[in-house]
Amino acid sequence: MSVLVFGRTGQVARELSRRLPGARFLGREEADLSDPDTCGAAIRAAAPPLVINAAAYTAVDKAEEQETLATIINGEAPGVMARECAAQGIPFVHISTDYVFDGSGEMPFRPDAPCAPLGAYGRSKLAGEEEVRAAGGPHVILRTSWVFSAHGSNFVKTMLRLSESRGRLTIVADQVGGPTAAGPIASACVAAAGALGRSRGVTGTYHFAGAPDVSWADFAREIFSRAGRQVEVEDIPSADYPTPARRPANSRLDCSSLQRLGITRPDWRADLDHVLKDLGALA
Ligand SMILES: NC(=O)C1=CN([C@@H]2O[C@H](COP(=O)(O)OP(=O)(O)OC[C@H]3O[C@@H](n4cnc5c(N)ncnc54)[C@H](OP(=O)(O)O)[C@@H]3O)[C@@H](O)[C@H]2O)C=CC1
Numbered sequence: 001m002s003v004l005v006f007g008r009t010g011q012v013a014r015e016l017s018r019r020l021p022g023a024r025f026l027g028r029e030e031a032d033l034s035d036p037d038t039c040g041a042a043i044r045a046a047a048p049p050l051v052i053n054a055a056a057y058t059a060v061d062k063a064e065e066q067e068t069l070a071t072i073i074n075g076e077a078p079g080v081m082a083r084e085c086a087a088q089g090i091p092f093v094h095i096s097t098d099y100v101f102d103g104s105g106e107m108p109f110r111p112d113a114p115c116a117p118l119g120a121y122g123r124s125k126l127a128g129e130e131e132v133r134a135a136g137g138p139h140v141i142l143r144t145s146w147v148f149s150a151h152g153s154n155f156v157k158t159m160l161r162l163s164e165s166r167g168r169l170t171i172v173a174d175q176v177g178g179p180t181a182a183g184p185i186a187s188a189c190v191a192a193a194g195a196l197g198r199s200r201g202v203t204g205t206y207h208f209a210g211a212p213d214v215s216w217a218d219f220a221r222e223i224f225s226r227a228g229r230q231v232e233v234e235d236i237p238s239a240d241y242p243t244p245a246r247r248p249a250n251s252r253l254d255c256s257s258l259q260r261l262g263i264t265r266p267d268w269r270a271d272l273d274h275v276l277k278d279l280g281a282l283a
Pocket residue numbers: 007008009010011012013027028031032033034053054055056057058073095096097098125144145146147148152153
């Protein structure tokens with residue numbers, strides 16, 4: 001009986017495969033989240049000791065025109081997984097996002113703060129959280145933010161790519177949050193599963209984001225500095241970078257309850273060096 005993971009190619013899924021070599025990772029050929037019943041069937045067939053959902057619809061702007069699909073993948077499918085797990089008493093670890101919040105104020109959001117997503121992706125992820133909680137089984141929802149890794153598409157890789165052709169970039173400076181490397185998120189999922197195994201009482205929603213909080217512009221500067229790229233970054237307001245989906249200005253997550261899972265916030269600067277090294281881009 002091996003651990004069952006939804007997702008195989010994603011940033012977090014790949015890092016989980018390094019930490020859970022005996023687990024079974026389901027790609028979309030085996031379990032397509034746009035057809036949620038396949039997810040329930042996969043769990044019934046495997047009867048695993050633990051299920052982790054690392055698959056999601058993550059294209060924030062595209063979700064604005066594909067909200068129905070995003071809601072099936074991010075909302076309904078996790079609901080089917082969670083109900084199947086609850087029925088069998090299987091612990092379920094699910095990942096969510098800072099984009100469930102409206103980004104108001106300057107204080108870090110606590111896990112129990114009211115949610116009010118600004119866009120379709122955030123609404124679809126909030127729907128998933130609500131389904132998982134309503135299923136009533138032992139679970140941990142881990143909200144994270146600004147994920148980066150050597151794999152997949154993310155801000156770090158976008159910045160490195162743009163630096164090949166641009167000496168100057170304009171980057172939004174009025175959105176602040178915690179960049180989080182995929183490796184530590186995978187480790188946090190494993191720790192959450194361990195904590196759930198010891199006590200169902202840890203069931204709940206937790207925040208796990210890299211420290212310190214930073215703007216996208218300052219994150220870009222740090223990437224270029226550590227990669228030794230000569231790119232000048234100009235601070236701009238979000239209004240000067242129009243996108244189909246609005247993003248929260250304040251993505252700060254209060255991570256203090258992580259101590260219940262026996263873990264702490266990772267420092268994204270050290271993780272950034274590891275990722276740049278993996279990419280052969282560390283100065
Ligand atoms: N990326 C980020 O910045 C953030 C992500 N998160 C959350 O973290 C979790 C992991 O995200 P991350 O690793 O970055 O995601 P990625 O975008 O890197 O990977 C998403 C994964 O989901 C799979 N997937 C997408 N659609 C389907 C489908 N219909 N059926 C089966 N699998 C599907 C993809 O498979 P395929 O390769 O076949 O498309 C891929 O393996 C998600 O819950 C996400 O919402 C939270 C905060 C920030």
